[in-house]
Amino acid sequence: MRLLLVHPSALMYSEIFLRLEPLGLERVAGAARDAGHEVRIVDLQVSNVRELAREFSSFRPDALGVSLNYLANIPEAIGIAHSAKRASPNCFVFFGGHSVSFVAEDVLAQAEGSVDAVVRGEGEPAVVSLLAAVQDGGVEKVPGIVTQAGRGPGPSMLHSIDTPVPARDLTRHRRRYFIGELDPCASIEFTRGCPWDCSFCSAWTFYGRSYRKASPEAAGAEMASIQEPNVFIVDDVAFIRPEHGHAIAAELERRRIRKHYYLETRSDVLLRNEEVFQRWTRLGLKYMFLGMEAIDAEGLDLYRKRVSPDDNFRALEVARRLGINVAINLIVDPAWDEERFRVIRDFALAVPEIVHLTVMTPYPGTEIWHTESRRLTTRDYRLFDIQHAVVPTTLPLDVFYRELVKTQAVINRKHLGLRTAAGALRVLGGNLARGQTNFARMLWKFNRVYNPARQFADHQRQVRYQLPLPQHLDVGDRRKLYVHSRPLREAGTAE
Numbered sequence: 001m002r003l004l005l006v007h008p009s010a011l012m013y014s015e016i017f018l019r020l021e022p023l024g025l026e027r028v029a030g031a032a033r034d035a036g037h038e039v040r041i042v043d044l045q046v047s048n049v050r051e052l053a054r055e056f057s058s059f060r061p062d063a064l065g066v067s068l069n070y071l072a073n074i075p076e077a078i079g080i081a082h083s084a085k086r087a088s089p090n091c092f093v094f095f096g097g098h099s100v101s102f103v104a105e106d107v108l109a110q111a112e113g114s115v116d117a118v119v120r121g122e123g124e125p126a127v128v129s130l131l132a133a134v135q136d137g138g139v140e141k142v143p144g145i146v147t148q149a150g151r152g153p154g155p156s157m158l159h160s161i162d163t164p165v166p167a168r169d170l171t172r173h174r175r176r177y178f179i180g181e182l183d184p185c186a187s188i189e190f191t192r193g194c195p196w197d198c199s200f201c202s203a204w205t206f207y208g209r210s211y212r213k214a215s216p217e218a219a220g221a222e223m224a225s226i227q228e229p230n231v232f233i234v235d236d237v238a239f240i241r242p243e244h245g246h247a248i249a250a251e252l253e254r255r256r257i258r259k260h261y262y263l264e265t266r267s268d269v270l271l272r273n274e275e276v277f278q279r280w281t282r283l284g285l286k287y288m289f290l291g292m293e294a295i296d297a298e299g300l301d302l303y304r305k306r307v308s309p310d311d312n313f314r315a316l317e318v319a320r321r322l323g324i325n326v327a328i329n330l331i332v333d334p335a336w337d338e339e340r341f342r343v344i345r346d347f348a349l350a351v352p353e354i355v356h357l358t359v360m361t362p363y364p365g366t367e368i369w370h371t372e373s374r375r376l377t378t379r380d381y382r383l384f385d386i387q388h389a390v391v392p393t394t395l396p397l398d399v400f401y402r403e404l405v406k407t408q409a410v411i412n413r414k415h416l417g418l419r420t421a422a423g424a425l426r427v428l429g430g431n432l433a434r435g436q437t438n439f440a441r442m443l444w445k446f447n448r449v450y451n452p453a454r455q456f457a458d459h460q461r462q463v464r465y466q467l468p469l470p471q472h473l474d475v476g477d478r479r480k481l482y483v484h485s486r487p488l489r490e491a492g493t494a495e
């Protein structure tokens with residue numbers, strides 16, 4: 001069959017700092033291709049709808065799959081499905097990905113017949129059975145499927161994440177993927193899943209708290225096949241298992257692979273496994289994202305982060321000592337007043353790290369979706385991008401955005417201060433010399449994108465598709481939240 005896979009456009013606020021390859025979609029493409037299908041990918045983060053329309057009419061796909069890792073992309077994906085069905089009513093249209101797995105039935109109903117199926121859970125095993133069923137019948141029985149007929153059997157999980165290899169050759173415009181000065185940048189996955197259970201996060205509920213590791217040989221071979229000089233390691237928490245981090249490092253050393261790396265981890269993991277991170281700095285680890293979330297114990301408890309403020313500050317010291325540039329994330333509570341924003345600004349100015357702010361947002365699939373007692377002030381999917389307030393703010397909404405953007409601007413200015421500007425110019429010169437302009441554009445875009453009036457106005461747009469309302473759920477039994485809910489033994493997971 002001919003399968004066209006589409007990734008929706010970049011969300012407004014991620015377009016400045018980063019734009020990364022759609023690794024999940026490339027893996028789904030790899031699985032479909034290994035099963036003998038002809039596959040193409042259009043990534044709207046780096047292409048435009050005209051290119052998609054051209055591809056659709058020249059390739060004439062039998063099936064079209066859209067990736068929905070982000071709730072905010074749902075209206076756009078429904079629009080793509082409508083256009084596809086209008087142009088080719090026999091084309092089988094399906095959605096899959098992280099976020100849509102939690103609201104599959106609602107999205108199917110909202111698409112009013114333009115979407116034939118939604119795949120819940122991992123896409124690699126599902127796409128193969130689904131395409132076979134589209135040809136031979138029995139779509140309703142594919143594991144993880146949701147159709148007008150209801151839910152099929154529960155989603156199946158990959159036994160090992162070593163295969164399929166992502167079909168990176170199918171993503172055009174690869175030079176447009178970057179993160180900060182790592183320009184251009186590819187992505188790779190070493191592990192899948194997270195064993196923690198933070199209340200605001202759906203990474204652990206999606207995978208049912210399972211945790212799988214790529215074999216060091218497969219990770220090394222995949223890294224060797226990557227052309228880009230920079231790599232983003234997409235794991236939710238990198239190097240939880242020190243022996244795994246060491247084994248991949250040894251493989252890269254053996255193969256003499258040296259690139260620049262960006263990864264995300266937790267403070268307690270960095271403190272516990274300092275030697276692994278140190279070894280990786282020798283391999284080129286340059287940037288690290290630490291989800292600190294709050295600067296006080298009360299906030300950390302609220303998010304069930306299971307670390308203390310002291311751990312967080314000690315982790316920052318370790319990263320500084322290792323010479324790793326750190327970006328930290330803090331969650332802004334819509335209840336914050338001007339004084340609280342001031343405290344955060346003071347904190348951000350006092351530390352050398354980049355401070356990133358995200359707004360507390362209850363998402364379907366998270367525990368706070370069911371437990372947050374504040375009512376939602378909007379159900380517009382597009383505002384669920386953790387940069388908008390979707391529960392009541394203590395400050396008037398326009399003042400809240402003014403404070404938020406003022407805080408982000410102060411932080412941004414700090415990073416473009418004299419010392420950093422000199423560094424940025426050096427990087428910029430190097431990148432421009434190689435024809436890479438993503439980082440240069442990022443430096444000038446901040447004021448256009450981060451704009452309190454624009455953020456406030458986003459709430460006044462007409463809403464066509466609304467998020468379902470949270471249903472009360474007794475989350476005493478957390479398994480009710482899982483997408484992949486089979487016991488680990490049965491699922492054949494590595495841990």
Ligand code: B12
Binds near residue numbers: 020065097126127
């Ligand atoms: C890496 C990552 C990113 C990267 C790369 C994104 C990209 N271009 O793909 C970056 C750093 C850019 C990023 C940014 C953001 N992210 Co992010 N990100 C992740 C992370 C940690 C891993 C994703 C990943 O690559 N996994 C590895 C691949 C192999 O898995 P996958 O993409 O999930 O794909 C599998 C399935 O989902 C499915 N699948 C995927 N697509 C399709 C398509 C079809 C047709 C089918 C059948 C199946 C299928 O099959 C794949 C293989 O099993 C996830 C957390 C997580 N564990 O999933 C958060 C996560 C997806 N991100 C999240 C958020 C909030 C964001 C931001 C909005 C944050 C912000 N404001 O800055 C931005 C917005 C990005 C944008 N669209 O512009 C949330 C999503 C919340 C939500 N419900 O919408 C998540 C779940 C994190 C969290 N726990 O809160 N992110």
Ligand code: SF4
Binds near residue numbers: 196197
């Ligand atoms: S926030 Fe990080 S540590 Fe917490 S559950 Fe999500 S991925 Fe795991």
